[in-house]
Amino acid sequence: MSKQTSKWILLIILSSSIFLSVIDIFIVNVAIPSIKKGIQGTDGDIQLVIALYLLGYASFLITGGRAGDHYGKKKVFIIAMLTFTLASLCCGMAQTAFQLNTARFLQGISAAFMVPQGITYIQVLFPSSKERIKALGIYGSIAGAASVIGQFLGGILPDTHFSVAGWRLIFLINLPLGLLFAFLAARFLKDNPPAAAEKTGRFDYAGVLLLTLGLVGLIYPLIRGAELGWPLWSVIAMGLSIVLLFIFLYDQKKKLLKGKEPLINLNLFNYKDFNIGLCAVLFYFMAQDSYFLINAVLFQTGFGISSSETGIFFVFQGAGYVTAAVISIKLIPVYGKKVLQTGVLIMIVSLIFHIIFFKSGAVNRVVLLPVLFIYGTGCGSVLPSLLTMALKSIPTKFAGAASGTFSTFQQTAIAFGIGIIGGIFFYKLGKAENTQAYLAAYQMATLANIGMLLLVSFFLWLLPDQDKGVKIS
Template sequence: MNRLSLKWLSLVIVSTSVFLAVIDIFIVNVALPSIRQGVQGTESDMQLIIALYLLGYAAFLITGGRLGDHYGKKRVFIVSMLVFTFSSLLCGIAQTAWQLNTARFIQGISAAFMIPQGISYIHVLFPEHKERIKALGVYGSIAGSASVIGQFLGGILPDIHWIVSGWRLLFLINLPLGLAAALLAARYLTDTVQQREGRFDISGVALLTIALFGLVYPLIRGRESGWPLWSILALAGAVGALFLFRYDQQRKLSARKNPLIDMQLFSYKDFNIALCAVLFYFMVQDSYFLINAIFMQTGLGYSSSETGVLFVFQGVGYVVASLLSIPLVKRYGKRVLQGGVLIMMVSLVMHLVFFSTGSIPKAALPVILFFYGTGCGSVLPSLLTMALKSIPVRFAGAASGTFSTFQQTAIALGIGVSGGIFFSLLGHVPSLAAYMGAYQVATGVNIGFLALVSIFLYILPEGQQTTTVTAIH
């Protein structure tokens, strides 16, 4: 195999990491009602299926990148891919919600270790700028395709019962792809130079994990349990852990050690404003799927397949708009993102009108979902670029890692907050009217979050972009 072919084959191999990581976010969204029935889980168990995966990813993402530098990207990629595959097997054979959620947390951690290796390999394999841009485009397209494929399979597979219950196939389909990726990586990937200088910030990772877990877990479990004392104490402890984490990181920075997060980033006003926009945008991102999947299937009686096919229209809208928006952002700046947020808000209002009044033909629902997807696709790919536009190049890597950690945490918070509001309004024996009322309130909350995104984008200075990076969800 010649050198050029080997480079592009290596790109395909490392891109399996983002494909599997993204597909395992979206594939469970539509299938939650089937999964809940299969493991006899509760409402909060279903929220945790999404949230624990994201928390594991968020807490270990930065460490995952540094581990690749320390032990070699090839070794870390293969080991984390095998752990991801094994945890997928554990998800597929889980008998209880506790077993499933434990395996999902391990899945998230392993994704945090394999994703950074894939991105780093692109810079190693394609040192020439034009080739690297093309490779990043392929990588981003694979990530976008994974979101659409995940929603489609998440709807179709639960209705297929072949050897095992359909919902188990959602996780078991990872096995052949994960094993193939690990074997091909062992055969074809070139190892990278190991950089042994510096120590891992183990205490920083522990503090961040405790803080994130203590923030999200009681939001989900506490609501279902009637807010017992432990949930209030856990939330208070999480806030304390976040302050302690900040102090710990500043102290290590002053002592010229290697903190998990470089606190100098937060001295840039634009970065802070952009992170506020990121917080509220991603609180809507996956809670939208959770709320709509439960409402459409359990409330309105749509089948899993019908819901999955409908969500594909949203995914297609996202992919189309994301391809068109990136060049538009270079010309019009943040106005493209503001327009995308407005499209999302209008589309959510259309959701409410469609489901509440019944005055809109059913054939219009795919159009409404496609419209919502175009709004997402106009915002998400360029949020990271907006956050990094005033960050010096030397901080770009640290800022990107911090952004991704913040992003995944915000999604988990959205599952806890918007999803929690939705489930709390359903009651113990929900009627169609209860589902409708809960849906209206939770969707209204998400519209409010998007309004806050608009405000933060409005006050974000235009400025000159110094770093261009595309966010990949």
């Protein structure tokens, strides 16, 4: 194998981290009704299956990146890959909702340590700008493919009957992949021992603890409290979590003033464009993943459509996403934020058509598939360039910190969407089991998502089209 060829083979090994971490978000979205039945869980339980993975990911993502600098990227990559694989096994063997959600949280944490190493390795393997852009394009394409494959497998596998229940296979398929790529990483990745300068910084353990407790303490009672009729403990827990998050911000500011390295560099929030971009990210991702949750439940439980057919439906949405993503990246340099604004408008119009076409309770496949494809084109016009728009005014010295903060915010926003939009859906549904009740719940939740996308449009309108480096004085 030539040196030139080996680099690209290593890229595939490194991309396995983003492939597994992304596929485990989308594969679960479609399989949620089957998982609920399999573990005899509640509506809150299945929301937590998604949310706890994301919270584990969000809370430890920045720390995961620093762990590679401190202990060595190869070592952290392999250990995190094996831990992710073990957590997947625990998910596949879970007998209760508590066991499953505990394993999902561990999956999210291990993904947070696994993914940053791959990204950092790419910077080392491809020092020239031209090759690095190509490598990152391949890396991003693999992540996009994982989202489509995840939706397909999330539909097909629960309808597959082997010696174990089909829904368990969505987690157990990670075992051969995780073990294979851990072996390949051990065999082919060049050991990258940390330089002495990289090991001088200390981990912000207090910051990680405060952020994790604050986020979990907010999302868990938000989901469980809505399900139980808002008992006193849920209200108190949410109040305490907000206090913890304020303490976290104070702690980060204090460390920054003392010259220490905080988990999140609050100087980033001095840049107005970054703040506006994060607001757009918040409302966009709250709508994006909750869309999959409520549609999967409506299709399978409300309409009685099979898991397999639901997976195929979502592949059409994914195909629209990939198509628009390829085109939109070329249009952004010419039209700027107008591409994103058009994408959001397409998503809103498509959601209105969702409500109209589902109003009767009859599913016309001929109409549904184009509507799903069109919705996907809206997503594909927005998502690939949202990071670029949010970070365009950030100085180079803050680029790494800003990217980590963006990713943390993104995962947290998805968890909030599952809690809030999913909560609206299940609250409206109540104990009813008929199609009309599902439609009423779907319409209310979808209207809420339209509201989220209108807010995205507002913040994109506020965002300058040109890079002016606006800084808050």
